Amino acid sequence: MKKLFKFIGIILLLLIVAGGIYYFANNEPLPEGKKGKEADALAIKMFNAINHQAFEKTEILKWSFRNKHFYTWHKQENIVHISWANYKVTLNTKDFEKSELYIDGKLSKNNELIKQAQNYFNNDSFWLIAPFKIFDKGTERSIVKHNNKDALLITYKSGGSTPGDSYLWILDENYFPISYKMWTTIIPIGGVSATWSDWKNTEAGIKLPTKHKLSLFGMELNMGEVKAYNERANELSYKILKAIKHKNYKKTYYLEWSFAGKRHFKWDKEKHIVDVSWDDFRVNLFPADIEKSTVYFKDEKQEIQDEKIVKRAWNIFNNDSFWLVAPHKLFDDGVVRNIEKVNDKDALRVTYTSGGTTPGDSYVWILDSTFVPKSYKMYLKNGRMNGTPATWEDWITTESGTLLPTNHTFGKGRKLSMGTVKGYN
8 A cells, every 4th residue: 555655656746747847848928018009000900800890790609619618699689698518598798687597498596607607608709709809998908029020919907707817919911810829817837829720701701710729738629610690681681682583583594784885795694604895895704714705806706815805804794793783692602791770770781802803892782661772882992982872773673583773873963874684584
């Protein structure tokens, strides 16, 4: 027995020594940074890189933490549904007393378990959205030099479950966060790093991490099936699509129209090939593979294609087709939908994060009582338009059964005709 105790004592001593060596080899002191305008300016660049505006408008986030705690967060309503083991908590983040606990599906009373759920949420949501919290109330920002580059040190003076924690954000050349170092109460070693590199593009237009790798013993934190979306905006979008007979649009094979009487189009929508004509040019355009396009000048095929003419046809098609079918593109890839109030009524802001010729542009759709678009306000990324209105009027039902506009009015009463609009099979 004495030999056993002696052996255990030796093992414990070795573990203590090894732990001490590990601690002194890896522990880093909290760096001192420079506070003030420069630190805030760096933080704003990081905010812009992560699209903080889209996060503010995000309605619902879903994720899990290490496959143990599961979350559905209705952010605008300050409600989080949290489940683990046989417990479910509906947490009210603004009014703790309104929170509810369910054990095995039955409403129960236990403030300790609700408090535990709150602590889980504070920790686990931080691993999902920490980059969006750098301007939270009680935060302090400083610039720190890390590997001869500016890094952003955030200290939480108040709030959350562990006030006093600090995080040093490492940014790439576009100010996007790729990792951080931590000085926290729950980790005794200072400067433990964690990756923020396994990002996922979400429907809400923000990127969220799917996992993190820690320098501490190679630990990995899995965030589960991460989602972020705008449920109310999606519901309004579906009402618009129903009103304009989008199901018939999807089945429409051919569209014909013109733009201000100057440019003319015939679009084989099924094959995604379009004839674009203006002046003496006609381009048989393959938008998805423009190298296959063919150029005609005064109806004669050009053996050597002019790339500038093909590119112009592509730009013309992107612009002019948008004025015809934009309401049918609400669920295209790279489209972010948000609810926005206009004159106390729900309007739909649509932002194009990719595709077309000018990604980043957004449009606020104003609807009539039947949810058919009657106008929109344009917000172009280049700043040339900031809320400029344009009408969507004189809708027709095409032969194929979908709705398309034939006229627009914008600016100082300027008219834009789409010509003789046709949709058929």
